[in-house]
Amino acid sequence: MSADPARRFDVVVIGSGVAGALVAWRLASAGIRVAIIEAGGAEVRRDAAVSRYGQSVGKSLGAPYVDAATGPENPGPAEQYYDQAGPENYLSTYERLAGGSTWHWLGHTPRLLPSDFALQSTYGVGVDWPISYAQLEPWYCAAETALGVAGDDTQWGNVHGAFRSAPFPMPPIWPSWSDDYVARRIDGLSIRGQTLQVLATPAARNSKPYDGRPPCAGNASCVPICPIGAKYDGYVHVRKALATGHAHLISRAIAVRLTLDESGHIDGVVYQRPDRSTAIARGRVVVLAANAIESAKLLLLSADAQRAPAGVANSSGLVGRCLMDHVQKSVFVRTRDPVYPFRGPPSTSGIETFRDGPFRATHSALRFSLNNDGWLRRRPGSPVADVQSAIDAGMFGSALRRTIFAAVTHQLRISLSTEVLPEPDNRVTLSDKRDADGIPRPRIAFRVPEYTRAGFAPALRIVGEIVAALDATLVEEDLSAAPGHYVGAGHVMGGCRMGTDPRRAVTDAFGRTFDHENLYICGASLWPTCGTANPTLTVAALSLRTAEAIAATVFRRPLAGGFL
Amino acid sequence: MVTGGLAGAADAGAEGSAGPGTPADADGFFALSQILTGVSSLGTAVARRHAQTLRTQLGDAPFAAELQKFRKLPSGSQDPAAALEALLARDAAFAGFARLVLTLWYTGLVQTPDAGPRFVHPEDYFDALVWPAIGAHAPASSDGYYGHWRLPPDSGSGA
Numbered sequence: 219m220s221a222d223p224a225r226r227f228d229v230v231v232i233g234s235g236v237a238g239a240l241v242a243w244r245l246a247s248a249g250i251r252v253a254i255i256e257a258g259g260a261e262v263r264r265d266a267a268v269s270r271y272g273q274s275v276g277k278s279l280g281a282p283y284v285d286a287a288t289g290p291e292n293p294g295p296a297e298q299y300y301d302q303a304g305p306e307n308y309l310s311t312y313e314r315l316a317g318g319s320t321w322h323w324l325g326h327t328p329r330l331l332p333s334d335f336a337l338q339s340t341y342g343v344g345v346d347w348p349i350s351y352a353q354l355e356p357w358y359c360a361a362e363t364a365l366g367v368a369g370d371d372t373q374w375g376n377v378h379g380a381f382r383s384a385p386f387p388m389p390p391i392w393p394s395w396s397d398d399y400v401a402r403r404i405d406g407l408s409i410r411g412q413t414l415q416v417l418a419t420p421a422a423r424n425s426k427p428y429d430g431r432p433p434c435a436g437n438a439s440c441v442p443i444c445p446i447g448a449k450y451d452g453y454v455h456v457r458k459a460l461a462t463g464h465a466h467l468i469s470r471a472i473a474v475r476l477t478l479d480e481s482g483h484i485d486g487v488v489y490q491r492p493d494r495s496t497a498i499a500r501g502r503v504v505v506l507a508a509n510a511i512e513s514a515k516l517l518l519l520s521a522d523a524q525r526a527p528a529g530v531a532n533s534s535g536l537v538g539r540c541l542m543d544h545v546q547k548s549v550f551v552r553t554r555d556p557v558y559p560f561r562g563p564p565s566t567s568g569i570e571t572f573r574d575g576p577f578r579a580t581h582s583a584l585r586f587s588l589n590n591d592g593w594l595r596r597r598p599g600s601p602v603a604d605v606q607s608a609i610d611a612g613m614f615g616s617a618l619r620r621t622i623f624a625a626v627t628h629q630l631r632i633s634l635s636t637e638v639l640p641e642p643d644n645r646v647t648l649s650d651k652r653d654a655d656g657i658p659r660p661r662i663a664f665r666v667p668e669y670t671r672a673g674f675a676p677a678l679r680i681v682g683e684i685v686a687a688l689d690a691t692l693v694e695e696d697l698s699a700a701p702g703h704y705v706g707a708g709h710v711m712g713g714c715r716m717g718t719d720p721r722r723a724v725t726d727a728f729g730r731t732f733d734h735e736n737l738y739i740c741g742a743s744l745w746p747t748c749g750t751a752n753p754t755l756t757v758a759a760l761s762l763r764t765a766e767a768i769a770a771t772v773f774r775r776p777l778a779g780g781f782l
Numbered sequence: 783m784v785t786g787g788l789a790g791a792a793d794a795g796a797e798g799s800a801g802p803g804t805p806a807d808a809d810g811f812f813a814l815s816q817i818l819t820g821v822s823s824l825g826t827a828v829a830r831r832h833a834q835t836l837r838t839q840l841g842d843a844p845f846a847a848e849l850q851k852f853r854k855l856p857s858g859s860q861d862p863a864a865a866l867e868a869l870l871a872r873d874a875a876f877a878g879f880a881r882l883v884l885t886l887w888y889t890g891l892v893q894t895p896d897a898g899p900r901f902v903h904p905e906d907y908f909d910a911l912v913w914p915a916i917g918a919h920a921p922a923s924s925d926g927y928y929g930h931w932r933l934p935p936d937s938g939s940g941a
Contacts, residue, residue, distance in 0.1 A: 268922050271922055272901070272904030272905070272907045273904040273907065275891070275900055392928075395934055426928075434928055436924045436926045436928070436930055436931045437922050437923070438918070438919075438921040438924065439921035443922060445924075556934070558917055560921065561917070561918050561926075562930075562931025562932075563931075601916060602889050602912070605885075605889055606885065609881050612870065612877070614818045614820070614870075614880065614884060615817060615863055616820040618819075618820060618888075622888075622912060623916055623917070
């Protein structure tokens, strides 16, 4: 331990992604003194990040953020950091830097549906959340205000019962030419007794100036970087937290242990600096918001032989268990007419039709996205693959240009996102392998459940009907149910689920751990089930709700009403 | 201003490149690039950068030798593209050189023997011709107004 005296705060927040940043901002705005412990570096310089992106060939999620400076290892590709126990590889990763994974996210902010919160009572599968859609709904509105969400009120008034009590803060991001082309041809189509409708996807992406940030200019590089900050990233709230004067960001500080006192309270957060020295931060309350894998890992690492032998907050044995992801698949289509991909955000519309229905008793819900990124995600990816093959065929001049134009402008990708049920054996444990900082890596066991696989064949039939309605050609699909044939969505969920019963959950509906009354967990760790909604908006809603609970119950301080 | 057959037919670009062998395009790289890419209004700074990249990659002498083949094509020909096409067909080394030139202009990439494709400069990615060829811009370098993606591209892009 270092000679520094312990740093004392009111609240210690571990992780400065969207969850930790929102909690820190709300509490600090009320004068509560907050330390934010962030494993990664402090603020990203956007221009440098764009330059790194430009120079990267693979343009992976972490390409703009690879940090050449010394510091904690950024968990980049899954193979370098996860210890994959199998039988399938867990594919979704995250960023370690102030602001977290929302630096590289697409920005989609659909809400979970009422049925998603009550899968067990509605369809007899999975478990129920300890909170309903109706209870969370006002917080969804607050989260949309805080992040700045653009959406279509005429479309989203009551999708699958997900009523709205307030309009979207901003009008919808304009759909792409490709979206309109598809919608004209498939809106109103009846498939499996449900009616297709293409809806503009709600997104934390400015459709007008908002919160001091510009509107989207269609840079089309949202994943992995918005050059202008039109797309929300968690640093917006890190910055706001710091601006209150009551929050202190300790970056390049990896939390390695939560210490317990004799009454079972968390009395310290030990963190490790790049030189491997350690220090300790103390607070009346600790909020763990390090993303689902790291939060579970930290709780397990903090096992205390007397006080918490299975890990902090783990009397249920569920810490690390029921890890989930959204399993994604892509279908590559050649359209009859040009659809002009690579313009606008990578996706602006989707099909919400099959996110709910009686079929969920037998197979997973299905969310389809219409994408504007052509065949970028094919292997090899366009447009470089198309250009190279034309050049290799000896083309040049205007013939080359015509060929490239004809090939790429007719490329469409329709993607599928499906839910994974909570399975106890899908879990994070501690590996005996260590990372570059000498800290145990996470060992991840994962298998796509049968419930999810059972959805792929129906999905292929739905896509087939869409492609026929477009008079298009399905060029490649990988809706195989065989193991390993999927892509991770980047949605790391589960591992510290919320619930009503301390024997079957890690936290209550506010994220307060059952075992330690001053330890809260925020983020998608809390997910008991995952539906088919990108998790960030729900993360934000729950985090705002938890911040209010902490302020009220621990500090007896009301929080100010506005969320902007 | 001397206009050779090939460069004249390629329709001098915005900077007024006057053809291979002239001071503005001494080695002919600019004129060759215009014909190969089918784009007359190439940026001269980009061209200088690409020429240097290829010179470094291939070596000064091999680079110069391939361009010499292009400069020796008869000027005043009725169909300069056909003359070039004939050269491409009979000279495998030149055809390989032409493919490197095209790949660099269109994708911004160069092949490295051990490390696969790479961008020598980040600008090479942003300046790649594939993007205007499909009516778009390089991701992360939009010059479009909000909502432009709802409309088709403004200009025909070779279609």
